[in-house]
Amino acid sequence: MMTNLARDRLIQSTQELLWQRGYTATSPAAIMKQAAVGxxxxxxxxxxxxxxxxxxxxxxAEATYRKAKLLLDNGTPALDRVISYLLRQRDVLRGCPVGRMAEDAEVLTTPELFEILQSTFNRLRALISEVLSEGVSTAELPTSLAPAELADTVLAIVQGGYVLARAENDPAPFERAVNGAVALLRAAADGQARS
Amino acid sequence: MMTNLARDRLIQSTQELLWQRGYTATSPAAIMKQAAVGxxxxxxxxxxxxxxxxxxxxxxAEATYRKAKLLLDNGTPALDRVISYLLRQRDVLRGCPVGRMAEDAEVLTTPELFEILQSTFNRLRALISEVLSEGVSTAELPTSLAPAELADTVLAIVQGGYVLARAENDPAPFERAVNGAVALLRAAADGQARS
DNA sequence: GTCTATATACAGATAGAC
DNA sequence: GTCTATCTGTATATAGAC
Structure with missing residues (x-):
């Protein structure tokens, strides 16, 4: 309804500020100013x-999950899907709107916020783990790789890549990290192919 | 000298609080209280x-670098050194005292602090990259792996592992991420051995 | 539903006594 | 060198008019 325009603007401004500055550093005053609301x-x-x-x-968080699902849950070969997830175009210096919240101590002690953080990573992990399981069962990947472990490795490379990029104020470390990961996956798959 | 006891206590309290809460969330009042100093x-x-x-x-940051150097700069085979760095015992839920600062927007815009963050990661990257180069030249690792890329992959796995652990309030995701990385490195090395 | 005015607390820093 | 008192600004929220 018409009466919710202010509400919608408040939510959108909050989304942007949470992404840019995190929870603690985002003040109600800043939100109201950006939304032009009293x-x-x-x-x-x-x-x-x-x-x-x-x-x-x-x-x-829901939008982030949906974007990942589009890349990870389609009909192409499993290894291709994981690689396309790693290489996907990202706004590297802005970082991950979900992972960002994990570095904010106040988020971790605020149940309503922590629950969203935790459940979003759980869902992403399940998605990636499922793809990797498929990769092992189609022999694209060797059985020495445990999907449940490698799923966290993949998630960590992306999240850690953001950390490195911020620490340099440069997307390059992120790009190197994901390219290195792809090379490693291909080397492992290649060893498998020749076994 | 004796007269610097208060100074030393202030620094130590600040180190602990920066690690636990980051820069923005650490107030002078909290530091002084913990140091019992006016x-x-x-x-x-x-x-x-x-x-x-x-x-x-x-x-x-200096202490963190020295700990990494001990594990990465000794005489054992290169692949063993990288693996021991990944598997090293860590205080996972406390996180990395260096990487933590990268999520604090105020750190990134404060030159004195940003410089420490950036240079520390640069030195860690150089250390790991050097070890990986050695691994490729001794044929422990395939030449398809670019040391400069894989170094960031290794750094990212550790930094990202901390993020995932915080998001679950559980060290398990970190452990899975590094174990997955080790399995991947071994699979790649194994493919190399049989080529 | 939206506004301005006000209240309480704390962050970060200064002044000046001892 | 260390202390307490004080200052200015901002975070978060409430009160009450329109």
Whole structure:
């Protein structure tokens, strides 16, 4: 309804600010300013900063999951899907809107926010693990690789790549990290092919 | 000298708080309380929060680098050294005192702090890259692996493992990520051995 | 539903006594 | 060198008018 325009703008501004600055460093005042909404509106629509942030984070996390699912859950060979996930174009210096929240101590102690963080990574892990299992059963990958372990390796390379890129203020370390991972996967698959 | 006891306690408290909470979330008041030192002492020894944090961060970063160097710069075979670096016992839920700072937007815009962050990762990267080059030249690893890329892959797995562990409040994802990485390195080395 | 005015707490730093 | 008192700004929230 028409009456929710302010609400929608508040949520969108919060999504952007959470991504850029994280939870603790995002103030209600900054959100209201960016949304061009007064203080009364915010406290009318939401009980406070936490509820607004939870709503915004939930939407961002869902969008992130859906994007991953598109790449990981289609009919192409399993190894190709994992590689396309690693090499996917990303806004490297902005980082991952989900992983970013894990470095904010306040998020970890705020149940509404922590739950979103945890469940999103659980769902991503399940998605990747499933693809890797397929890769092992089609003999694209050797049986020495445990899908449940390698799934976290893949997730960690992406999340860690963001950390390295920020520490250099340069996307290059991210690109090197994922390219190295792809080479490693291909070398392992190649060993398999010749066994 | 005796007169620097307060100074030393301030630095040590700052090191702990930076590790636990990051830079932005660490207040001078919290530092002084933990160090049991009054406000006047702090502003006598340091120009402010930034200078104190830089001093503390420099020491933590140096210690982190030295620990890595011990594992990566000794006489054992190159692949063993990389694997021992990955599998090294870590305080997973506390995270990496260096990588942690990369998620703090204020650190990235504070030159004294950013410089420490950047140079520390540069030195770690050089260390790992050197070991991997050795692994390729001794044919422990296939030439299809570019040391400069794989070095960032290794760094990213560790840094990303910390992110995943925090997002679950559980060290398990970190352990799975490094175990998966080791299996992948061995599979790649194995393919090499049989070529 | 939206606004401005106000309240309380804390961050970061300064002043000046001892 | 160290302390307490104080200052300015901002975070988060409430009150109450429109």
């Amino acid at each position: 203080q009364g509106s915010m406290y009318h629509h939401f009980s406070g900063k936490t509820e607004l942030a939870a709503e915004a984070f939930r939407l961002s | 406000q006047g002492s702090m502003y006598h020894h340091f120009s402010g929060k930034t200078e104190l944090a830089a001093e503390a961060f420099r020491l933590s």
